[in-house]
Amino acid sequence: MALSRNDFEYVRELLRTECAIVLEPGKEYLVESRLCPLAQRLGLGTLDALIAKLRREPVNGVHRQVIDAMTTNETLFFRDLHPFETLKKTIVPELLQRRAPARTLRIWCGACSTGQEPYSIALLLRDNFPQLFGWRLQLLATDLCRDVLERARTGRYNQLEMNRGLPASMLVKHFAKVSADQWQLREEVRSMVEFQEMNLARAFPPMPSFDLVFLRNVMIYFDTETKRAILARIRRVLAPDGYLFLGCAETTLNLDDSYETVTLGKTMCYRQKAATAGAQTF
Amino acid sequence: MKALIIDDSRTMRMIIGRILRELGFEIHEAGNGIEGLDRLREIGQPDITLVDWNMPEMTGFEFLKAVRAQSEYDSMKLMMVTTETEMNQVANALDAGANEYVMKPFTKDVIKEKLSLLGVA
Ligand SMILES: C[S@@+](CC[C@H](N)C(=O)[O-])C[C@H]1O[C@@H](n2cnc3c(N)ncnc32)[C@H](O)[C@@H]1O
Numbered sequence: 001m002a003l004s005r006n007d008f009e010y011v012r013e014l015l016r017t018e019c020a021i022v023l024e025p026g027k028e029y030l031v032e033s034r035l036c037p038l039a040q041r042l043g044l045g046t047l048d049a050l051i052a053k054l055r056r057e058p059v060n061g062v063h064r065q066v067i068d069a070m071t072t073n074e075t076l077f078f079r080d081l082h083p084f085e086t087l088k089k090t091i092v093p094e095l096l097q098r099r100a101p102a103r104t105l106r107i108w109c110g111a112c113s114t115g116q117e118p119y120s121i122a123l124l125l126r127d128n129f130p131q132l133f134g135w136r137l138q139l140l141a142t143d144l145c146r147d148v149l150e151r152a153r154t155g156r157y158n159q160l161e162m163n164r165g166l167p168a169s170m171l172v173k174h175f176a177k178v179s180a181d182q183w184q185l186r187e188e189v190r191s192m193v194e195f196q197e198m199n200l201a202r203a204f205p206p207m208p209s210f211d212l213v214f215l216r217n218v219m220i221y222f223d224t225e226t227k228r229a230i231l232a233r234i235r236r237v238l239a240p241d242g243y244l245f246l247g248c249a250e251t252t253l254n255l256d257d258s259y260e261t262v263t264l265g266k267t268m269c270y271r272q273k274a275a276t277a278g279a280q281t282f
Numbered sequence: 283m284k285a286l287i288i289d290d291s292r293t294m295r296m297i298i299g300r301i302l303r304e305l306g307f308e309i310h311e312a313g314n315g316i317e318g319l320d321r322l323r324e325i326g327q328p329d330i331t332l333v334d335w336n337m338p339e340m341t342g343f344e345f346l347k348a349v350r351a352q353s354e355y356d357s358m359k360l361m362m363v364t365t366e367t368e369m370n371q372v373a374n375a376l377d378a379g380a381n382e383y384v385m386k387p388f389t390k391d392v393i394k395e396k397l398s399l400l401g402v403a
Contacts, residue, residue, distance in 0.1 A: 076391075081398050159367065159385050163392040167399055168383035172373045 020201035111218035115152030155185035315340025
């Protein structure tokens with residue numbers, strides 16, 4: 001059941017316009033492997049039938065499901081490890097001092113997938129910074145994909161997910177086994193994170209200013225123009241002395257020179273250059 | 283870097299061995315806890331020891347306790363790699379001195395990520 005060129009172009013265009021994801025030519029197999037199961041589940045039988053339906057109808061729930069199915073949601077606890085070590089050793093202690101007057105800390109994960117990234121931050125804060133007790137801590141986690149957000153909110157993970165990057169000591173301390181292949185993060189940690197749907201490719205909703213922004217392993221899917229637009233929008237919600245974390249294969253270099261690189265051990269993160277911080281007009 | 287793999291399944295030792303060799307480890311193997319203790323005496327302190335739980339002669343848990351009773355192995359990194367996945371088992375293994383815990387089945391990435399948690403590889 002090969003995908004016709006026209007149908008591939010249709011899916012490419014849908015992803016590009018709805019969520020800025022760039023699907024390179026040659027990725028037909030990806031469309032087939034991800035959308036065939038969806039066509040079956042929807043009782044449409046074939047991929048042809050699914051795409052015909054998408055073309056016939058205005059953008060609706062089925063288009064959403066197609067977009068959800070086409071996103072890559074791979075993630076793990078404490079991904080790459082060193083950014084979290086840097087948070088613990090350097091960045092959070094620094095922020096605790098600087099934010100002591102207001103006793104408020106705001107953190108945003110802009111492509112949180114099934115929740116391992118924001119929960120890793122929550123676990124790190126909970127286990128290492130008891131001083132935060134009594135502070136106003138906002139940990140906002142957003143993603144485009146509703147399926148992953150729903151899973152993230154449950155805080156339930158299967159064995160493979162539990163094996164990936166989570167220290168065994170945290171498993172014992174913060175999770176309960178709820179079935180043969182499912183563990184659930186305890187409510188007191190789950191409740192530290194607020195999950196919301198948000199498309200990075202659209203204008204941001206009103207947001208407060210964040211001390212830390214995590215936007216890891218998502219810009220790789222976008223074209224240059226979209227990356228620039230997103231980095232510009234992030235400037236407006238990143239505190240002048242706040243830090244932006246990107247994935248290992250991502251950078252602001254050659255995209256937005258109002259950011260400067262801060263290298264802390266193995267970790268590269270980004271901050272607004274003093275002159276531009278807080279001075280944007282959009 | 284040296285790794286000791288203790289598992290009664292040859293296939294499992296092969297699978298883990300291949301992953302670790304790729305990461306640059308020199309591999310040593312044992313089929314149960316007793317052999318594991320012998321191997322330790324022969325090869326000196328490995329950078330990481332991966333131990334199955336259920337094995338004949340001496341289980342991984344017994345091995346863990348035996349090793350942790352000897353102070354010369356205090357700093358040796360020990361990781362359980364087992365099909366046992368109950369919370370109290372993970373907790374007991376950690377209490378007895380395991381540094382990490384992998385639940386079988388696993389992938390290559392799982393092993394790599396756990397080793398990086400332990401600061402080896
Ligand atoms: C590979 S995951 C990264 C998860 C996590 N940040 C990490 O580094 O492990 C990428 C996530 O980006 C989300 N995503 C893709 N396009 C998006 C968009 N336009 N707006 C918001 N999220 C998007 C996907 O749904 C997916 O969950």
